[in-house]
Amino acid sequence: MVDLEYLKMSPLQKFWFNFKAFFKGLPSKFSAFFKAIPKKLYKLWLAFAGIFLNIGRAARDGDWKTRTSFAVMGFGLVARKRYLRGILYFLFEVLFVLYMVFFGGKYIAQMGTLGEVAEVAVKDPLTGITVYEYHDNSLLILLYSLLTIFIMIAFVYMWYQNVKSSLISQQFVEARMHLPTDKEEIHSYADENYHKTLLSVPLLGLTVFTILPIFFMIFIAFTNFDGNHYPPANLFGWVGGENFANLFGGGVAGNSSKFAFTFGQVLLWTIVWAFFATFLNYILGMLVAIIINKKGIRFKKLWRTILVITIAVPQFVSLLFMSQIFSDQGLINNLLVKWGVIEDAGRIPFLSTDGTLARTMIILINVWIGIPYSMLICTGILMNIPEDLYESARIDGAGPFKAYMKITLPYMLHVTTPYLITQFIGNLNNFNVIFLLSGNVPISSDMYNAGQTDLLITWLYKLTMTYNEYGLASVIGILTFVIVAVFSLVLYNRSKSVKNEEDFM
Amino acid sequence: MEKKKLRSKKGAERATRILIYAVLIVISIIWLIPFLLLIIQSFNGNAGGGYGNSIFPEVWTFDNYVKLFTETDFPKWYGNTLLVSVVVTVFQTAIVLVTSYALSRLRFKMRKPLMNLMLILGMFPGFLSMTAVYFVLKEIHLTANPLGLILVYSASSAMQYYICKGFFDTIPKSLDEAARIDGASRQQILWKVILPLAKPIIIYTVLTAFIAPWGEYMFASLIMRGDTSMYTVAAGMKEIFLSQGNEYKYFTVFCAAAVVVSIPITVLFIWLQRYYVEGITGGSVKG
Known part of the structure; x- marks a missing residue:
């Protein structure tokens, strides 16, 4: 189609032309999309392989300081006078362990069932009256397990960064190159790394109040959370694709x-x-x-x-x-x-x-x-x-x-x-x-x-x-x-x- | 003959012009009447409120306003909304500006994926996240508390970077480069180069951020539902004045409240209209 011919068309013809062109183009777009998949997967694989390669390299070439960083985060950095980063990594590790032991772990463990006991009978020792106390809350279990998964992903990322930068520091020292001092590092957060400074708060807000809730919602679609299964008095559980089946008329519910x-x-x-x-x-x-x-x-x-x-x-x-x-x-x-x-x-x-x-x-x-x-x-x-x-x-x-x-x-x-x-x-x-x-x-x-x-x-x-x-x-x-x-x-x-x-x- | 043709052409033009004036007057009437009606109804002295059955009330009175400020929680709602919108304005403006600067001026690996992510997040129906957000807030004891609302409104502001980034993109890059040659860091460029040139978009962001909480109903009514005196005006007017069965009783009070809410917003808006128009036309149609 020559441009001139296109310009000569009436608006209706133009619209029809565009309309046809869109649907004509669909198959090739689809095939292009699917053709791109192997390439994308390969790229993803490369990225993953790169991560493991780096970890392997750190295990092989690292001296004892670098290798200690595998268990004690930040050790390799502190040992090479990058105190600020090293101490922050270490603090993060301590907090993460405490969080998992005292809070996150028990929720993750319950994620498979979303709780087993909704209420327990407790006898008041003074009055002798039995009262019911809420025990497992499916809603909170789901919410906190998701939160814990997010935090675990963050931890794995930080751990990897810690290993990587330990190895790099070691190589720098061996090659007698200049390692950034703490002061220079802080300054970089107003310059080369300024985007990290600027985006940390907006992204934190987005993660907690938008991304986490969206994941929560997606998981809820696979549960039977409704008026009859309403925490804290009742539990809800996983039902697989039942809700989707209901929507398309194939479900067991009467109203499907x-x-x-x-x-x-x-x-x-x-x-x-x-x-x-x-x-x-x-x-x-x-x-x-x-x-x-x-x-x-x-x-x-x-x-x-x-x-x-x-x-x-x-x-x-x-x-x-x-x-x-x-x-x-x-x-x-x-x-x-x-x-x-x-x-x-x-x-x-x-x-x-x-x-x-x-x-x-x-x-x-x-x-x-x-x-x-x-x-x-x-x-x-x-x-x-x-x-x-x-x-x-x-x-x-x-x-x-x-x-x-x-x-x-x-x-x-x-x-x-x-x-x-x-x-x-x-x-x-x-x-x-x-x-x-x-x-x-x-x-x-x-x-x-x-x-x-x-x-x-x-x-x-x-x-x-x-x-x-x-x-x-x-x-x-x-x-x-x-x-x-x-x-x-x-x-x-x-x-x-x-x-x-x-x-x- | 030439002259006659010219005159008839002139006559036709005059006829079109008269027709256009007529249309414009009709349009103005259609657009203004509901608001006039709203103002008139706020002075309606029909005993016990009610919808009435005449355009002009039989009794004119200030009672609705008096009642609004003495017998209802409206003054509290008004104060809450003002508090929330002022604080949200500060946070939101800051977040939108820094996000836009980072996405427009700084180059880093995650820039494109981040922009795509925010585009996709924007397609989820916003309040689907309400249930989860509500329970998150409940766990940190911020329900029925303006702080919770402030947190929710501010937290997702980053997604509104689009218009502001569009504006930053139009500021010539050569300014940044000149500053960098002079040894300025990226932080200094934001403060000394970009922000002083960004006045129109800052005003636009402030204006939209300030107005939004006055009209937001969903989150406000959900988060504050434990304590109706903590409502914002939008939630209160819908949930209390116009709750099922109360509409009739409170209709004229509702009108009075509507007038009180609308006046400051309208004044602000008309005052800063220019920036608003620049913002929406500049940001949304550039192609």
């Missing part, structure tokens, strides 16, 4: 097929919602931006400010207020009754029993919330479009509509594709709008604990917060992740091909 049906319904609505919430807002916002930007329109700043005010008001305030005035007994219905538009008995269920109406209302209210954002984004870019493009289009006799289709829209799409993708992905997981607006939408009888307007993420919320179905919810969470990841990959892929093919600037 209903669960599969609900998942399909909710997924469908999630995608429909994300599509409308993204593109409707975008196109309408762009239109508003265009008419405000039009030459000869006065008070541009005023119009913009009016819309910006609505961004400034916290979103949860506007959403909650909207959900209140549109409720069955809400202001809008009251006014309509008073004005005689509807009967008192015939109140309009804007955001309650009628699923289709509620979905439409949610999309509309979201348009109201979202237009100012997209207006703001589009305004800046619109002003960047070179005026002479329009000038020459006018001379060639193009009307405003044609100029829009041929200049404005392609330009905007080209520049804002990354924004649209992040918007779309954000909307797949848009909790706030759905949750705050559709609090009144009842659970629908043919669905498993979900209402007509629930997205995957709000369904998940209901399953955990209201029904304590943690195991099932985790499965949905994992699937949500997979879906979002697939969408991101496909979309970013497409946007890349668009970028290469019609470079504007």
Whole structure:
């Protein structure tokens, strides 16, 4: 395909072309992916082999100081006057041993069963009354074993670093080269090693409050953690892939097929919602931006400010207020009754029993919330479009509509594709709008604990917060992740091909 | 004849312009009415609250505001939210700035994998981690405590490096190189070269970090659920004022609370609007 031919196509043809190109390209992408696997594995193997090679080398070539570091971390370093590092390694080892002996070890040992005794009867020696005390807590066992595994991995890494740097120090001394002194080492953390200084705190936070919980969630998907197995009064245990089987309708639980049906319904609505919430807002916002930007329109700043005010008001305030005035007994219905538009008995269920109406209302209210954002984004870019493009289009006799289709829209799409993708992905997981607006939408009888307007993420919320179905919810969470990841990959892929093919600037 | 054509063209332009003004006025009305309604309802003196059935209330009163500050926990929620958002702003801004600097300017082996990791982590539905986070906090006795909330909000800030890194990438590398030739360390470059040039993005980060806790509902309601007086405004207004069965009673008080919450945020936002717009347009559309 020659570039010129591509440029001659109408937008629809272009889209079709890109669409086809994406699917045509899929097999080769897949094969490239699988072809890359052996190479990656080989690289990984090399990395691993390198680690063992280094350890082996340290055992073979190391003198007694280096070899002592295998057991007493930091010894080889202290022996070569690198006190700071050596002492820190040693402290780390001591702390790790203490942690494992007094805390981590017993949790790791219980990880296979997640606890055996939930409660034990204890007789109070004074009163003689038997009381029940909680004993094993599956939740804490799982949480702490994961934490311990993380710490063990960190320890192995530190141990390896200790061996490696002991050996290097030894070789440096043997070659009569200059070993960094403690002072130089400290200074390096403001220079060559500055990234370690900067990233240590952010990464620690990320590990404890994001990565650890995600692993926890993934493990929960393989347990029967629910309302009937709720610690500390009850234990939960491993059930293998049962929750996944339930989701796809093959499980033993009575509700299994209903669960599969609900998942399909909710997924469908999630995608429909994300599509409308993204593109409707975008196109309408762009239109508003265009008419405000039009030459000869006065008070541009005023119009913009009016819309910006609505961004400034916290979103949860506007959403909650909207959900209140549109409720069955809400202001809008009251006014309509008073004005005689509807009967008192015939109140309009804007955001309650009628699923289709509620979905439409949610999309509309979201348009109201979202237009100012997209207006703001589009305004800046619109002003960047070179005026002479329009000038020459006018001379060639193009009307405003044609100029829009041929200049404005392609330009905007080209520049804002990354924004649209992040918007779309954000909307797949848009909790706030759905949750705050559709609090009144009842659970629908043919669905498993979900209402007509629930997205995957709000369904998940209901399953955990209201029904304590943690195991099932985790499965949905994992699937949500997979879906979002697939969408991101496909979309970013497409946007890349668009970028290469019609470079504007 | 030429003239006539010109005039008709002018007439058509005028007609479009009038049409556009009409559309803009309608849009403005649609966008402003809910907020006017909110303000009006906050002065509604309908006995016992209630949704009312008229746009303008029969009785105008300040009672809702009085009630808000004397009979409910709202002042406490407000104080909590202010505390949380100020502290989070400090932590989050610091974390985002240093992460962005490291990822934009420093070159180390794990840079690319780290950026990919954060991209992937961002795809997990955030509150899936809530259960685990809740139990972690419970173990260190930080539930029903603003400190716990501060920790949760700040801990994952690194993932928001994207926009700020984009900004740092636009600062010319030659500045760094010149500083290095003069003998500056990488730490000094951050403090003396990059940060003084980063004012717009710092303001953007501060603004978004400060506003976020005022509207965050999920974590706030979960972590504070042991003690409702520790709620933030978002959690309190949803969980208490609009809890099932209470909506009717508290609706006008809710409106008053909404006004009180919105005023400072709106003022701040309008004041720093320029930076906000620069941030979102600069960071999210560069392609």
